[in-house]
Amino acid sequence: AQSVTQPDIHITVSEGASLELRCNYSYGATPYLFWYVQSPGQGLQLLLKYFSGDTLVQGIKGFEAEFKRSQSSFNLRKPSVHWSDAAEYFCAVGVKNRDDKIIFGKGTRLHILP
Amino acid sequence: DVKVTQSSRYLVKRTGEKVFLECVQDMDHENMFWYRQDPGLGLRLIYFSYDVKMKEKGDIPEGYSVSREKKERFSLILESASTNQTSMYLCASSRSGRIHTQYFGPGTRLTVL
Numbered sequence: 368a369q370s371v372t373q374p375d376i377h378i379t380v381s382e383g384a385s386l387e388l389r390c391n392y393s394y395g396a397t398p399y400l401f402w403y404v405q406s407p408g409q410g411l412q413l414l415l416k417y418f419s420g421d422t423l424v425q426g427i428k429g430f431e432a433e434f435k436r437s438q439s440s441f442n443l444r445k446p447s448v449h450w451s452d453a454a455e456y457f458c459a460v461g462v463k464n465r466d467d468k469i470i471f472g473k474g475t476r477l478h479i480l481p
Numbered sequence: 482d483v484k485v486t487q488s489s490r491y492l493v494k495r496t497g498e499k500v501f502l503e504c505v506q507d508m509d510h511e512n513m514f515w516y517r518q519d520p521g522l523g524l525r526l527i528y529f530s531y532d533v534k535m536k537e538k539g540d541i542p543e544g545y546s547v548s549r550e551k552k553e554r555f556s557l558i559l560e561s562a563s564t565n566q567t568s569m570y571l572c573a574s575s576r577s578g579r580i581h582t583q584y585f586g587p588g589t590r591l592t593v594l
């Protein structure tokens with residue numbers, strides 16, 4: 368069965384430091400991959416997505432992610448975090464069968480130290 | 482811009498009450514989804530719909546039902562609310578035909594006393 372794993376439940380980084388959030392998926396074919404962000408008390412907002420083509424994807428708010436088929440990974444990166452990046456981040460994989468469903472990871476909560 | 486709205490941001494109900502959560506999208510999307518979000522469990526799919534009057538069970542449909550009488554509106558119904566249904570409920574919509582981005586509403590924080 369398809370699955371998404373985010374190994375880190377919480378991550379703390381200092382403001383201005385670089386960030387990498389990990390995501391691994393289990394899926395037999397080329398996946399559709401997403402990263403969403405959820406600020407406290409809000410819904411989810413799409414950061415970026417990968418469907419095909421260039422494996423390095425640029426998103427909003429200065430985020431990028433790289434699809435690595437050999438590692439079944441889609442890690443999210445940002446070179447320098449800002450205090451406003453404190454939020455919960457969800458990786459998700461689209462399942463290509465008759466349904467248009469997306470399977471979400473359990474999320475990584477990012478804390479920023481001043 | 483896609484806009485998905487949910488009828489309430491916060492809701493407090495008593496055990497046994499019938500609860501309606503409403504979701505409306507303004508982008509003519511065919512697909513609509515209801516999730517619940519709990520700490521440590523991420524998002525879990527309750528029900529989804531591909532078209533008017535169509536509904537499919539998700540991963541945790543027990544205790545819930547849905548209604549989609551109009552394309553833009555998808556309602557989640559708790560027939561008899563229980564305390565274990567206290568949660569954040571998120572609605573989403575997307576185009577159909579292949580995997581498309583899901584757009585989310587702001588969520589409804591439901592507390593059942």
